[in-house]
Amino acid sequence: MRLQLNLKKQFGSFFLKMDADISGERIGIFGDSGSGKSSIVNLVAGLLQPDKGEIFLDGEALFSSRDHLNISPEKRRIAIVLQQAMLFPHLSVKNNLLYGYRRCAEQHRKIKPDALIDLLKLEPLLHRGVNYLSGGEKQRVALGRAVLANPRLLLMDEPLSALDDKLRYQIIPYLRSVSEEFRIPYLFISHSVNEMQLMTEQILVVNGGALIEVTTPERLARNRMAQSQGGYLNLLHLADPVNQHGLFACRWGKNTLLVSTGANCSEKSLFELSSREIILFKKHPEAISARNLLECTVEEMFNSGGRIGIVLSADGEKLIAEIVQSAADELNITPGSPLFAAIKASSFRRLG
Amino acid sequence: MLLTPEDITAIWLSLKVALTATLLSLPFGFATAWLLVFKTLRGKVVLEVLVNLPLTLPPVVIGYFLLLLLGKNGWLGKALAETGIQLIFTWKAAVIASAVVGFPLLVRSIRLGMESIDKQLIAASRTLGASWYDSLFTIILPLSLRGIVAGSSLMFARSLGEFGATIIVAGNMPGRTQTIPLAIYDYTSSPSSTAMALSLCMVSVVISVAVLLLHEMLGRKLDRSSAS
Incomplete structure (x- = not known):
């Protein structure tokens, strides 16, 4: 058109x-x-x-x-x-x-x-x-x-x-x-x-x-990440859900993610994840309540209205997390540095 | 109840005049309301004033104007006379008088109904492939039905009571152009006919109540069907 x-x-x-x-x-x-x-x-x-x-x-x-x-x-x-x-x-x-x-x-x-x-x-x-x-x-x-x-x-x-x-x-x-x-x-x-x-x-x-x-x-x-209501929306294609103790284990590229809303999911479904729902760790946290912990590498960083967007790569899959400047300084994040991203199973929202 | 054969004729004539005037005015009233609500016209104010003028003018004045217009020497009367149509001092003149006097009431009610229609509904119908007249008959007409019913009842009722304009253009001829109000007027001028006048008054009350009830019933039916 x-x-x-x-x-x-x-x-x-x-x-x-x-x-x-x-x-x-x-x-x-x-x-x-x-x-x-x-x-x-x-x-x-x-x-x-x-x-x-x-x-x-x-x-x-x-x-x-x-x-x-x-x-x-x-x-x-x-x-x-x-x-x-x-x-x-x-x-x-x-x-x-x-x-x-x-x-x-x-x-x-x-x-x-x-x-x-x-x-x-x-x-x-x-x-x-x-x-x-x-x-x-x-x-x-x-x-x-x-x-x-x-x-x-x-x-x-x-x-x-x-x-x-x-x-x-x-x-x-x-x-x-x-x-x-x-x-x-x-x-x-x-x-x-x-x-x-x-x-x-x-x-x-x-x-x-x-x-x-x-x-x-x-x-x-x-x-517009900083002004937008849901921050930056990560869109994830998740596949092959398997029921695991009430949660659903889905394949995301080479990773596996646990999500809480996977019922009636077809083989491949689209989920969204807000950049604000991702918590970053410098070192492996021993025990956390969030059900997903991904080992990532920082690919790129960008500034948006005072917030820092961190473009992460988790085994080839891309994810954007949003943090404030002071957090970026404290964690000493630079492109190439390894990070752990924690995401709750309930943070994923199914879109179809 | 005391009703002479002439009274019965007057009752029928009243109903006939009111009904004809209302039916005759409906398409024009609908079109006028549509013009006023949905169209941007040059000189809309003039149209507005013209439509509403009969509401503020004394009916006798309207009757006199109509007489000048439709009479033997009036420009419309002359033209009609040539084609063999005579309106003045017939029941048809009473219809015209009622139509002119009741018209603003009809237009007002239909207009209120139309103004309550969301313009976006009409826009939606147009983008779905409806031409303006298609939209007029499938969206605007059904959605202003309540206003049309209200306007028609009002106009019918107003026509039943029409006196001033009617007596001038149609006269007061028992059995021919005498409607209920004119008959009552005749009775009141002779002191012996109080009972006769009262009988016709009662008939008027009955007809008016019937019109109001019918209006209510139709209104409710419309409400029900639009809510289902």
């Missing part, structure tokens, strides 16, 4: 000016509230018109002030998932899901309702009224409704922001699996670095209505 934006739009005293040309399947737009993120969504979807400029999607003009061209939203085939699910209150879950599908031309109906209902586990909700769904269920239906419209681009505008932490982690696997299974390119808009790490490959950072930089989730997460 290639999206070209070259536009200007004035909202009262706020001025949005965007000049970007991005290609990719999983693109993030990152910025604080009031930075102009949502305006970009509305402009791309056709719900707002730029004062001047052009919008191209895969080489096709959606808007051009020069050619007086403005494709109406229903013809753009760009679906949105918003912070609030915005389900139609007078329709059942099933009719909500099929709203876009029924309006989609025959030749574009590649994603079938049955496959999607299966994937998002919506079957038990189908005949319920939308007012009897929980926040997470609503968001799942909203996601399904958008995907079933068979869009060529999916815009997700803070789809997780209205959910509490627990629900957020229930929805993320669905978001990821939908995009992987059906290969719909998306723009993911959020102010959360962690969500950017989980959902995107490439990020546009916006502030004050302008594009600041194009970056990767890795660079963004390192830069």
Whole structure:
């Protein structure tokens, strides 16, 4: 997917000016509230018109002030998932899901309702009224409704922001699996670095209505490690869980990790681990309560807002731990030095 | 109860006029409310004032304007006369008078209903492939149904009570253009007809209560179906 934006739009005293040309399947737009993120969504979807400029999607003009061209939203085939699910209150879950599908031309109906209902586990909700769904269920239906419209681009505008932490982690696997299974390119808009790490490959950072930089989730997460709620998120692919006294022993490269949430894990699952959940030791601690102790080598160190990020290598696998400057001085950490990393089994959070 | 055949005709005529006026106004009321709520128009204030003017103007004034417009020498009356249609001093004129007087009430209620619809719902429907009129009929119309029911009841009730404009454009001809309020007015001017006037008053009360009950019932039914 290639999206070209070259536009200007004035909202009262706020001025949005965007000049970007991005290609990719999983693109993030990152910025604080009031930075102009949502305006970009509305402009791309056709719900707002730029004062001047052009919008191209895969080489096709959606808007051009020069050619007086403005494709109406229903013809753009760009679906949105918003912070609030915005389900139609007078329709059942099933009719909500099929709203876009029924309006989609025959030749574009590649994603079938049955496959999607299966994937998002919506079957038990189908005949319920939308007012009897929980926040997470609503968001799942909203996601399904958008995907079933068979869009060529999916815009997700803070789809997780209205959910509490627990629900957020229930929805993320669905978001990821939908995009992987059906290969719909998306723009993911959020102010959360962690969500950017989980959902995107490439990020546009916006502030004050302008594009600041194009970056990767890795660079963004390192830069914002100190300010971000969960620090830097380590994403680990763990495999082959084996039940061991109530914990699950999983393979991580050549290492074995004990995690507390591994039930119903398939052969390979994705887990996240915050950089703040890792405790570093200079020497082997005799006895500790944390169930994981990894022998690591320091590969690299970086400074982020006063905190020190330590890039560790544990038998070839990479992990980033976060410590304060004084701790780094005391432990006398330098690239190449050996360290022990202790991680509690309950610090791993399963993502899917 | 004392009801003369003329009274019975008046009752039927009242119901017929009120119902026709309400049904006739509904599509226009819906369209006007939609324009006022969802469209950015130049001169919206003018439209707003025009729609609400009958609410503040004395009905007699409205009646007089209608008479000037639809009368033999009025520009619309003349044009209609040429095609053989005469409105003034027929029950159709009573319908027009009721429609004009009740219109602001209808628009106000539908508008309240529409204003409570989250704009993002409409945006969502558009991005899911619905054109503006598709969205109008599948999202806006069903979600403003409560406002439409409320507005229709209000307008129907207001039409039943219409007096000032009606008497000017439709006259007060027993059996032809005399509605309940006009009949009661006639009775009150002769001292011997108190019982007759009271009977018609009772009929008015019964109809009004029935309209209110129907409105409540429909409202509840709508609430139930939207909550299921």
